[in-house]
Amino acid sequence: MGEHRHYSQTRTISRIARSAVGLILLGLIVLGSQPGYAIPAFARKYGLPCSACHIGWPILNTFGQQFRDNGYQLGNDRDSPIYQDASYWPITFRVTPNWHVESQSKVLIDQTNSERTITTTGFDLSGLDIWTAGTLYKNISFSVLPSMAEGDAFHFENAWVRFDNLFKTPWMNLKVGKFELDMLLSQKRFLTLSNVGGFWYNYQFLPPGDSNGFGGIGDNQLGVELSGHSKNSYARYSIALLSSVDGNPGLTSNGQGGTARNYDVFANVNEGFQVKGLGVQRVGLYGYVGQSPTYFLTSGGMPVQAQGAKSFSRVGAYGWWFFKDLDIETLYMHGQDNAFLGNGVPANDPAGLPAGAAGPSWNGGFVEAHYTVNPQLIFTGRYELVHMSRQANPTNPANLGNVDSFTIGYRWYPIMLSRAGLAFHNEYSQAKTGNTSILTMSDQTNRSVMIGFDFDY
Amino acid sequence: MKTISKWSIPILVFATALQPLLRAQEAKVGNLTGHAADGKKLYRRYCVGCHGTLGDGNGENAEWIDPKPRDFTVATFKCRSTPTGTLPTDQDLYNSIGRGFYNSNMPHWDALTDQNRIDLVAYIKTFSPRWKAEKPGDPIRVPTEPAVTTQSISHGAELFQKMECWKCHGQQGRGDGPSAPTLTDSKDQPIRPYNFSDATDDSRFKCGVTNSDLYRIFMTGVDGTPMPSFADVIQPNDAWDLVHFLRTLQPKRHSKENEIFHQKAGN
Numbered sequence: 001m002g003e004h005r006h007y008s009q010t011r012t013i014s015r016i017a018r019s020a021v022g023l024i025l026l027g028l029i030v031l032g033s034q035p036g037y038a039i040p041a042f043a044r045k046y047g048l049p050c051s052a053c054h055i056g057w058p059i060l061n062t063f064g065q066q067f068r069d070n071g072y073q074l075g076n077d078r079d080s081p082i083y084q085d086a087s088y089w090p091i092t093f094r095v096t097p098n099w100h101v102e103s104q105s106k107v108l109i110d111q112t113n114s115e116r117t118i119t120t121t122g123f124d125l126s127g128l129d130i131w132t133a134g135t136l137y138k139n140i141s142f143s144v145l146p147s148m149a150e151g152d153a154f155h156f157e158n159a160w161v162r163f164d165n166l167f168k169t170p171w172m173n174l175k176v177g178k179f180e181l182d183m184l185l186s187q188k189r190f191l192t193l194s195n196v197g198g199f200w201y202n203y204q205f206l207p208p209g210d211s212n213g214f215g216g217i218g219d220n221q222l223g224v225e226l227s228g229h230s231k232n233s234y235a236r237y238s239i240a241l242l243s244s245v246d247g248n249p250g251l252t253s254n255g256q257g258g259t260a261r262n263y264d265v266f267a268n269v270n271e272g273f274q275v276k277g278l279g280v281q282r283v284g285l286y287g288y289v290g291q292s293p294t295y296f297l298t299s300g301g302m303p304v305q306a307q308g309a310k311s312f313s314r315v316g317a318y319g320w321w322f323f324k325d326l327d328i329e330t331l332y333m334h335g336q337d338n339a340f341l342g343n344g345v346p347a348n349d350p351a352g353l354p355a356g357a358a359g360p361s362w363n364g365g366f367v368e369a370h371y372t373v374n375p376q377l378i379f380t381g382r383y384e385l386v387h388m389s390r391q392a393n394p395t396n397p398a399n400l401g402n403v404d405s406f407t408i409g410y411r412w413y414p415i416m417l418s419r420a421g422l423a424f425h426n427e428y429s430q431a432k433t434g435n436t437s438i439l440t441m442s443d444q445t446n447r448s449v450m451i452g453f454d455f456d457y
Numbered sequence: 458m459k460t461i462s463k464w465s466i467p468i469l470v471f472a473t474a475l476q477p478l479l480r481a482q483e484a485k486v487g488n489l490t491g492h493a494a495d496g497k498k499l500y501r502r503y504c505v506g507c508h509g510t511l512g513d514g515n516g517e518n519a520e521w522i523d524p525k526p527r528d529f530t531v532a533t534f535k536c537r538s539t540p541t542g543t544l545p546t547d548q549d550l551y552n553s554i555g556r557g558f559y560n561s562n563m564p565h566w567d568a569l570t571d572q573n574r575i576d577l578v579a580y581i582k583t584f585s586p587r588w589k590a591e592k593p594g595d596p597i598r599v600p601t602e603p604a605v606t607t608q609s610i611s612h613g614a615e616l617f618q619k620m621e622c623w624k625c626h627g628q629q630g631r632g633d634g635p636s637a638p639t640l641t642d643s644k645d646q647p648i649r650p651y652n653f654s655d656a657t658d659d660s661r662f663k664c665g666v667t668n669s670d671l672y673r674i675f676m677t678g679v680d681g682t683p684m685p686s687f688a689d690v691i692q693p694n695d696a697w698d699l700v701h702f703l704r705t706l707q708p709k710r711h712s713k714e715n716e717i718f719h720q721k722a723g724n
Contacts, residue, residue, distance in 0.1 A: 047507055048506055062568040063569060075557070076558065076563065077660075168658070231567065274571060280570055374498070417517060
């Protein structure tokens with residue numbers, strides 16, 4: 001019993017350490033490669049200002065959503081590139097020079113073996129997106145988004161081709177490649193950019209110590225998607241079959257080498273309806289059911305095939321509510337991982353599971369509001385939480401891994417033309433994570449302040 | 458600070474005076490009532506890039522667009538249900554915004570709410586004094602379409618020659634008639650006649666899709682372009698015959714007219 005307790009505590013500390021480091025890295029990674037899904041190349045093609053498609057770029061409005069759903073086509077018989085000036089090249093650059101402050105409480109300092117708050121500050125750069133997207137021909141659209149941050153490896157944020165309006169109906173569209181999951185509330189097109197607030201925790205959450213290779217529904221995935229929508233895109237659906245590789249090319253589900261052999265499924269359905277005088281209200285349901293390996297066969301020490309796949313799921317509902325110039329996004333998510341994933345134990349070693357081990361589960365959600373003063377000024381605020389309902393290891397504190405965060409900010413767009421966009425971005429974000437400090441096993445708080453110029457050409 | 462004080466009162470007075478004027482300009486379609494003040498915000502978001510802040514069609518993108526954006530200050534509109542030279546109804550403008558314009562930069566704005574579109578109509582009507590001085594014309598009546606027959610198609614073909622439609626649209630309806638290269642619109646911009654021959658099942662006319670829309674185009678004309686109104690020179694039955702013939706100039710489009718035409722031709 002004593003041995004088991006020691007084993008559990010060691011594992012718990014290890015998990016917490018991984019969790020703390022993971023949270024910091026997650027923020028840095030998300031900020032470093034923040035994909036900016038706003039495309040001045042389309043504005044140049046069609047002569048429309050950013051505000052035609054975006055509530056405040058990069059959030060899509062109903063018209064922008066319809067344009068996207070229709071395969072980047074307006075449907076005025078000028079969508080095919082053959083109708084463009086030969087010099088037209090649909091490419092967009094986005095980068096965000098910024099000044100930011102990062103603060104994290106209760107960081108374990110090696111030199112003193114004590115915890116203290118660490119604050120760093122300075123000028124910085126976001127990652128660079130070089131995005132090209134558009135139509136190859138009428139009803140064949142594409143997107144290629146290479147992305148990189150200073151010092152990081154180049155990667156494809158997305159790369160896909162889509163066959164639109166199959167059988168002459170908007171209800172049948174087929175996309176193949178690496179793409180964003182069809183979440184109407186898109187983490188790729190939202191207003192916050194900081195280390196702490198630049199992602200939705202629900203979309204990326206994993207409990208501390210969980211070995212699930214799935215990075216969350218906020219990650220772009222590799223696979224094939226069938227989708228459809230009504231003519232005005234108020235009613236929409238999508239279902240996708242995805243490789244269980246969290247969007248990593250090379251059939252790499254974890255470690256190195258081609259190891260993957262499992263598939264996941266994601267589905268989403270949403271409906272919009274007009275409320276007189278207020279706008280289009282949208283509600284939807286989504287679910288992701290997948291598998292993740294718990295160990296690998298190796299050859300010469302290299303992983304060659306994923307083994308012991310265990311299941312996980314993310315399901316929930318959302319609403320997007322419009323009250324004229326105020327819109328409010330609401331999301332609920334329930335997540336669950338298998339006990340082997342939750343405890344980081346290979347499936348061929350059931351004895352490695354701690355006594356009373358269970359599949360971790362959690363509930364979360366957020367409320368995010370945007371107030372559009374005019375197309376060139378938008379305020380935003382968000383409160384988000386993720387609370388564990390069941391720990392993988394019953395000896396874990398009940399609130400281990402819980403997240404409570406809020407973000408406020410505004411974006412002012414002094415330049416909003418059909419050629420380019422410039423946003424002056426100001427944001428403050430704060431997140432408290434439950435019991436993640438390594439030494440005192442108490443809550444940690446992360447804070448970000450970010451002031452930057454977000455530009456898109 | 459002094460500068461702000463100096464100008465703040467006149468600006469405030471001007472803005473206060475303007476608001477009731479905008480509010481006063483309304484548009485109605487069915488149960489919907491559009492308000493210009495609300496439409497102004499939408500116009501700034503969606504329309505200003507092409508149509509310009511003054512509504513004169515000189516937005517920042519106008520230079521690059523062909524055909525040029527509509528100049529709302531002269532209140533001449535292509536797609537109407539009303540006789541040539543008259544103002545369109547609110548319904549006409551509302552339909553145009555939702556339908557968009559084939560082969561132009563004007564998309565179909567049907568993703569906007571019904572209220573958004575009628576608000577935009579109300580605001581568009583503030584750009585020209587004509588909306589204060591005149592009323593829209595009475596919509597023309599579109600009689601019930603007679604059955605398609607070989608006779609109606611043949612008679613339509615005769616009318617196509619007699620009324621010299623071919624001079625602009627070409628004998629095969631390809632938009633390549635002898636006058637085509639010389640045509641200009643009311644702003645002296647080159648304009649191309651409609652090419653019937655390219656049409657497929659999902660093709661549209663500038664002002665609609667159906668046979669009734671085509672009939673209406675004959676009768677109202679397309680104001681601001683060389684396409685005149687034939688309301689005074691053609692009888693309703695003749696106009697329907699012409700509609701039936703024109704559909705045969707769209708060989709790639711599935712239609713009753715083409716079926717009968719090809720049966721007659723034996724292929």
